[in-house]
Amino acid sequence: GAVVSQHPSWxxxxxxxxxxxxxxxxxxxxxxxxxxxxxxxQSLMLMATSNEGSKATYEQGVExxxxxxxxxxxxxSTLTVTSAHPEDSSFYICSARAPGQTAAKFFGPGTxxxxx
Amino acid sequence: xxxxxxxxxxDSYEGQEVNITCSHNNIATxxxxxxxxxxxxxxxxxxxxxxxxxxxxxxxxxxxxxxxxSSTLSLPRVSLSDTAVYYCLVGGTNDYxxxxxxxxxxxxxx
Numbered sequence: 406g407a408v409v410s411q412h413p414s415w416x417x418x419x420x421x422x423x424x425x426x427x428x429x430x431x432x433x434x435x436x437x438x439x440x441x442x443x444x445x446x447q448s449l450m451l452m453a454t455s456n457e458g459s460k461a462t463y464e465q466g467v468e469x470x471x472x473x474x475x476x477x478x479x480x481x482s483t484l485t486v487t488s489a490h491p492e493d494s495s496f497y498i499c500s501a502r503a504p505g506q507t508a509a510k511f512f513g514p515g516t517x518x519x520x521x
Numbered sequence: 522x523x524x525x526x527x528x529x530x531x532d533s534y535e536g537q538e539v540n541i542t543c544s545h546n547n548i549a550t551x552x553x554x555x556x557x558x559x560x561x562x563x564x565x566x567x568x569x570x571x572x573x574x575x576x577x578x579x580x581x582x583x584x585x586x587x588x589x590x591s592s593t594l595s596l597p598r599v600s601l602s603d604t605a606v607y608y609c610l611v612g613g614t615n616d617y618x619x620x621x622x623x624x625x626x627x628x629x630x631x
Binding site for chain 1: 564567570
Protein backbone atom coordinates (compact mmCIF):
# COMPACT_ATOMS: atom_id res chain seq x y z
CA GLY A 406 0.00 0.00 0.00
CA ALA A 407 0.86 3.65 -0.16
CA VAL A 408 3.46 4.90 2.28
CA VAL A 409 3.62 8.18 4.12
CA SER A 410 6.77 9.06 6.03
CA GLN A 411 7.53 11.69 8.62
CA HIS A 412 10.79 13.17 9.71
CA PRO A 413 11.96 13.38 12.37
CA SER A 414 10.27 10.61 14.34
CA TRP A 415 11.01 12.47 17.53
CA UNK A 416 12.51 15.82 18.47
CA UNK A 417 13.39 17.58 21.70
CA UNK A 418 13.85 21.32 21.65
CA UNK A 419 14.17 24.26 23.98
CA UNK A 420 11.32 26.61 24.63
CA UNK A 421 11.26 29.48 22.14
CA UNK A 422 12.84 27.63 19.26
CA UNK A 423 11.15 26.56 16.04
CA UNK A 424 10.81 23.00 14.86
CA UNK A 425 10.06 21.74 11.36
CA UNK A 426 8.36 18.42 10.72
CA UNK A 427 8.28 16.89 7.24
CA UNK A 428 5.59 14.68 5.78
CA UNK A 429 6.27 12.84 2.54
CA UNK A 430 4.18 10.61 0.34
CA UNK A 431 6.68 8.08 -0.92
CA UNK A 432 4.94 6.35 -3.79
CA UNK A 433 2.09 8.59 -4.79
CA UNK A 434 1.36 12.24 -5.38
CA UNK A 435 -0.63 13.75 -2.56
CA UNK A 436 -2.87 16.57 -3.67
CA UNK A 437 -4.02 17.08 -0.12
CA UNK A 438 -2.26 16.52 3.17
CA UNK A 439 -3.63 16.83 6.67
CA UNK A 440 -1.94 17.57 9.97
CA UNK A 441 -3.16 16.20 13.29
CA UNK A 442 -2.07 16.57 16.88
CA UNK A 443 -2.59 13.95 19.54
CA UNK A 444 -2.09 14.39 23.27
CA UNK A 445 -1.57 11.38 25.55
CA UNK A 446 -4.66 9.20 25.98
CA GLN A 447 -6.62 11.41 23.61
CA SER A 448 -7.85 11.13 20.06
CA LEU A 449 -6.34 12.82 17.04
CA MET A 450 -7.28 16.43 16.54
CA LEU A 451 -7.27 17.82 13.01
CA MET A 452 -5.17 20.97 12.85
CA ALA A 453 -5.14 21.92 9.19
CA THR A 454 -5.60 20.86 5.61
CA SER A 455 -2.99 21.71 3.03
CA ASN A 456 -3.39 21.58 -0.71
CA GLU A 457 -0.38 21.61 -2.97
CA GLY A 458 0.42 25.12 -4.12
CA SER A 459 -2.12 26.93 -1.98
CA LYS A 460 -2.48 28.19 1.55
CA ALA A 461 -3.42 25.78 4.27
CA THR A 462 -6.87 25.80 5.83
CA TYR A 463 -6.74 25.75 9.61
CA GLU A 464 -9.31 24.33 11.96
CA GLN A 465 -10.96 26.62 14.46
CA GLY A 466 -8.72 27.38 17.40
CA VAL A 467 -5.46 26.51 15.64
CA GLU A 468 -3.09 29.47 15.35
CA UNK A 469 -1.91 29.72 11.77
CA UNK A 470 1.01 31.98 12.71
CA UNK A 471 2.25 29.44 15.21
CA UNK A 472 1.81 26.34 13.09
CA UNK A 473 3.14 27.19 9.67
CA UNK A 474 2.25 24.71 6.95
CA UNK A 475 3.85 24.55 3.54
CA UNK A 476 2.84 22.15 0.79
CA UNK A 477 5.27 23.11 -1.93
CA UNK A 478 5.19 19.88 -3.89
CA UNK A 479 2.90 16.92 -4.44
CA UNK A 480 5.01 14.74 -2.21
CA UNK A 481 6.03 17.02 0.63
CA SER A 482 4.27 19.06 3.28
CA THR A 483 5.99 20.66 6.24
CA LEU A 484 4.68 21.79 9.60
CA THR A 485 6.77 24.33 11.47
CA VAL A 486 6.00 24.91 15.12
CA THR A 487 7.25 28.42 15.74
CA SER A 488 8.41 29.65 19.14
CA ALA A 489 7.57 26.31 20.67
CA HIS A 490 6.49 26.11 24.31
CA PRO A 491 6.03 23.11 26.61
CA GLU A 492 2.30 23.06 25.92
CA ASP A 493 3.10 22.36 22.26
CA SER A 494 4.62 19.04 23.26
CA SER A 495 2.52 16.45 21.51
CA PHE A 496 2.42 13.72 18.88
CA TYR A 497 2.05 15.23 15.42
CA ILE A 498 0.70 13.04 12.63
CA CYS A 499 0.18 13.76 8.97
CA SER A 500 -1.96 12.01 6.41
CA ALA A 501 -2.05 12.23 2.66
CA ARG A 502 -4.70 11.87 0.02
CA ALA A 503 -4.04 10.83 -3.54
CA PRO A 504 -6.17 11.98 -6.47
CA GLY A 505 -9.22 9.79 -6.82
CA GLN A 506 -9.31 8.71 -3.19
CA THR A 507 -12.51 9.39 -1.33
CA ALA A 508 -10.56 10.47 1.74
CA ALA A 509 -7.07 10.36 3.16
CA LYS A 510 -6.41 6.75 4.04
CA PHE A 511 -2.73 6.78 4.73
CA PHE A 512 -1.10 8.23 7.79
CA GLY A 513 2.48 8.88 8.67
CA PRO A 514 4.12 7.23 11.68
CA GLY A 515 3.98 10.43 13.70
CA THR A 516 6.52 12.81 15.24
CA UNK A 517 6.91 13.11 18.98
CA UNK A 518 7.72 16.71 19.92
CA UNK A 519 8.97 17.49 23.40
CA UNK A 520 9.57 21.11 24.31
CA UNK A 521 11.66 21.68 27.39
CA UNK B 522 -18.75 16.31 9.47
CA UNK B 523 -20.93 13.52 10.76
CA UNK B 524 -20.44 12.75 14.43
CA UNK B 525 -19.73 9.18 15.42
CA UNK B 526 -20.40 7.32 18.65
CA UNK B 527 -18.65 4.10 19.59
CA UNK B 528 -18.03 2.22 22.83
CA UNK B 529 -15.10 3.50 24.86
CA UNK B 530 -13.65 0.06 25.44
CA UNK B 531 -14.13 -3.63 24.76
CA ASP B 532 -12.41 -6.69 26.18
CA SER B 533 -11.96 -9.96 24.38
CA TYR B 534 -9.89 -13.14 24.38
CA GLU B 535 -7.61 -14.60 21.80
CA GLY B 536 -9.41 -16.45 19.05
CA GLN B 537 -12.72 -14.71 19.56
CA GLU B 538 -14.52 -12.47 17.11
CA VAL B 539 -14.75 -8.82 18.06
CA ASN B 540 -17.55 -6.64 16.76
CA ILE B 541 -17.43 -2.88 17.26
CA THR B 542 -20.53 -0.91 16.39
CA CYS B 543 -20.38 2.75 15.49
CA SER B 544 -23.38 5.07 15.32
CA HIS B 545 -23.44 7.89 12.78
CA ASN B 546 -27.02 9.11 12.62
CA ASN B 547 -26.34 12.21 10.54
CA ILE B 548 -24.25 10.59 7.84
CA ALA B 549 -24.50 12.41 4.53
CA THR B 550 -25.40 10.80 1.24
CA UNK B 551 -21.89 11.03 -0.14
CA UNK B 552 -20.08 10.01 3.04
CA UNK B 553 -18.01 6.87 3.28
CA UNK B 554 -17.34 4.97 6.51
CA UNK B 555 -13.72 4.28 7.32
CA UNK B 556 -12.13 2.38 10.18
CA UNK B 557 -8.60 2.79 11.48
CA UNK B 558 -6.44 1.00 14.01
CA UNK B 559 -3.89 2.81 16.15
CA UNK B 560 -1.18 1.45 18.40
CA UNK B 561 0.50 3.67 21.01
CA UNK B 562 2.93 6.20 19.52
CA UNK B 563 2.09 5.20 15.96
CA UNK B 564 0.01 6.75 13.23
CA UNK B 565 -3.41 5.27 12.47
CA UNK B 566 -3.49 2.34 10.08
CA UNK B 567 -6.29 2.00 7.54
CA UNK B 568 -8.37 -1.13 8.10
CA UNK B 569 -11.39 -0.94 5.86
CA UNK B 570 -13.75 1.44 4.11
CA UNK B 571 -17.27 1.03 2.85
CA UNK B 572 -20.36 2.84 1.64
CA UNK B 573 -23.14 0.30 2.03
CA UNK B 574 -23.89 -3.39 2.67
CA UNK B 575 -20.84 -5.48 3.42
CA UNK B 576 -17.18 -5.09 2.69
CA UNK B 577 -14.55 -7.69 3.49
CA UNK B 578 -10.79 -7.70 3.20
CA UNK B 579 -8.01 -9.85 4.56
CA UNK B 580 -8.18 -8.40 8.06
CA UNK B 581 -11.78 -7.38 8.75
CA UNK B 582 -15.36 -7.10 7.61
CA UNK B 583 -17.55 -4.03 7.66
CA UNK B 584 -21.30 -4.34 7.90
CA UNK B 585 -23.44 -1.35 6.98
CA UNK B 586 -27.26 -1.55 7.20
CA UNK B 587 -29.48 -0.05 4.57
CA UNK B 588 -30.09 3.19 6.49
CA UNK B 589 -26.32 3.65 6.97
CA UNK B 590 -26.85 5.19 10.39
CA SER B 591 -24.50 2.69 11.95
CA SER B 592 -21.75 0.31 10.98
CA THR B 593 -20.07 -2.68 12.58
CA LEU B 594 -16.43 -3.58 12.26
CA SER B 595 -15.85 -7.29 12.69
CA LEU B 596 -12.41 -8.62 13.58
CA PRO B 597 -12.30 -12.41 13.24
CA ARG B 598 -10.23 -14.51 15.62
CA VAL B 599 -8.36 -11.72 17.36
CA SER B 600 -4.89 -12.14 18.77
CA LEU B 601 -2.97 -10.25 21.44
CA SER B 602 -1.49 -8.02 18.73
CA ASP B 603 -4.95 -6.71 17.90
CA THR B 604 -4.99 -4.80 21.18
CA ALA B 605 -5.30 -1.21 19.98
CA VAL B 606 -7.61 1.75 19.62
CA TYR B 607 -10.10 1.50 16.76
CA TYR B 608 -11.61 4.59 15.21
CA CYS B 609 -14.74 4.88 13.12
CA LEU B 610 -14.81 7.90 10.81
CA VAL B 611 -17.45 9.20 8.48
CA GLY B 612 -17.06 11.65 5.66
CA GLY B 613 -14.42 12.46 3.15
CA THR B 614 -16.10 13.02 -0.17
CA ASN B 615 -16.60 16.78 -0.03
CA ASP B 616 -13.50 18.16 1.60
CA TYR B 617 -11.75 14.84 2.09
CA UNK B 618 -10.82 15.56 5.68
CA UNK B 619 -11.52 13.13 8.47
CA UNK B 620 -12.18 14.03 12.09
CA UNK B 621 -11.53 11.42 14.73
CA UNK B 622 -13.86 10.60 17.59
CA UNK B 623 -12.82 9.06 20.87
CA UNK B 624 -12.29 5.58 19.46
CA UNK B 625 -12.73 2.17 21.05
CA UNK B 626 -9.92 0.63 23.03
CA UNK B 627 -9.94 -3.08 22.37
CA UNK B 628 -7.99 -5.23 24.80
CA UNK B 629 -7.34 -8.83 23.85
CA UNK B 630 -6.34 -11.17 26.66
CA UNK B 631 -4.72 -14.56 26.51
